[in-house]
Amino acid sequence: MNDVDYARIRRAWESVRVDPARRQAFAESVREKGAGACVHPSGARDLPVRAARHDLLVRQVLLGTVEDGERNPYARRGTALALDPGVLGTSLLAVGPSGSGKTSRLVRPVVESLALQALAGQVAVVAVGAAGAELGPDAAYDVVVRVGDPGSLYDLDLYGGAADPDEAATLLAEAFVGDVPGVDVRRAATALAQLLGPFHVAHGRFPAVPELRELLDGLPPALAALRRALEDAEGAGRPAMLRELDARSRQHGAHGDPGPALADRLALLDRPAFAGFFDTGGQGRPFSMRALEHPIRVRVDLPERGHADASRMLSRLLLAQFNAAAAARADRSLFAFLALDDASHTLTPETVRGVQRLRSANAGVLLTLRTLDDVPEVLRTPLLGAVGCRMAFSGVTTWDGKRFAEAWGTEWVETRDVTHRTVFADQPLTRAIHAFRKLVTGKAVTTDAVTVRQVERERWSASDLAHAVPPGCAVLSLTSVRGERAAPLLLRLAGKG
Secondary structure (H helix, E strand, O other), X not given: OOHHHHHHHHHHHHHHHHOHHHHHHHHHHHHHHHHHOOOOOOOXXXXXXXXXXXXXXXXXXXXXXXXXXXXXOHHHOOOEEEEOHHHHOXXXXXXXOOOOOHHHHHHHHHHHHHHHHHHOOOEEEEEEEEOOOOOOOHHXXXXXXXXXXXXXXXXXXXXXXXXXXXXXXXXXXXXXXXOOOOOXXXXXXXXXXXXXXXXXXXXXXXXXXXXHHHHHOOOHHHHHHHHHHHHHOOOOOHHHHHXXXXXXXXXXXXXXXXXXXXXXXXXXXXXXXXXXXOOOOOOOOEEOHHXXXXXXXXXXXXXXXXXXXXXXXXXXXXXXXXXXXXHHOOOOOOEEEEEEOOOOOOOOHHHHHHHHHHHHHOEEEEXXXXXXXXXXXXXXXXXXXHOOEEEEEOOOOHHHHHHHHHHHOEEEEEEEEEEEEEOOOOOHHHHHXXXXXXXXXXXXXXXXXXXXXEEEEEOOOHHHHHHOOOOOXXXXXXXXXXXXXXXXXXXXXXXXX
16 A cells, blocks of 8 residues: 555545445445545546655655755754645745746646646646656546647647536636727727637537638628528527627727637647647547546646747736636635646736736645746736745746845844944053054954844845856745745755756
């Protein structure tokens, strides 16, 4: 019986205590299968390889050791530091240049820990990274989506499993034009809904990428075919959908119409490399964020090398879908987590607000950035305020350090000022002694005046973050879902960079 077996059976027993009707099935499973009772649907009882140290009894993964230096509180020096869902539920933002160890020393251990907890029936985890990122072997996941790879067994649901056209349109608009200045996301969502609704009523499904692109471009044959299919369809909502389609036809090409911007962004996915992906006809095996209802392990590989813009758009889509799916879960007993190995050009105002709401939904995200400059300037302060855990790796710039310094605030410290004052004696004998002492030592007789006072200083200044953090280290502050806070600590990370 390994640690995963113990954690899994203990969770099953806790569910039996909540619902005694499961007692008999639990007892029979334990008698028949022993340590393999109540096993994960994949049948796995452990990961093929572990790259970090885990303690599944308290659901923690070792991240590193607090440095034994003056910058850290005396009581914390030399102690180990670990992460668990209690702090990951407030979400974590990590900033550091390439090669600082964000993937190998942070993302990989956290995802590995949550994958082990998923095998114990406690977590649903989704890891998103570029193809080739070292996020663990394929055997450590239940679903591996390789976008743009013809050999991928799984596809990606472009609509996130949504059945409501308005919901699907909102998610797509956020992903497609949420980062485009001057484009109103709400108008873009309305434009998409005016097409998705009629198409869904006419065909019983949402359009594939080429079909949606033709409709957004306003091609007359595509719109005419949709109108004919809608007129032939049956249902009480057909007249309303005809009005929606007429409204889209009138608005196409008007000033401020978001249709062309949506079509241009959708063209990034209408490429030969993605042929066969994002299928809506039921031919593939699409992964949807609706699966967060179950203890599942998912890895999504994005084609960052050849299709960088498409990868960023898909990252925005996955983050928007995760925020919506995590908040809409009926059963929030499972901890849901999304790890974005590179969140550059991914965040929008709405997704930042969604991240802030995840804490109450028993969910969280891990976002890594090379620099805060990859986030729009108006979102940098809200982003640091939306996450409860902040991490600055070695090598950050002073500009990034300034943002972290402002987020971490100040603290009261005690300072001692020593002033040296020359002593002038009044008595002749004393002056003679002082003169003789000066002749022998070469120094005048002085007294020291010590002033002790309380001053307010930054916990970590921008200069210290940029120049005083050694390689292989990071400064990390934590906040738990219960509101407990830990001041920023200088941490020596475990593992290899």
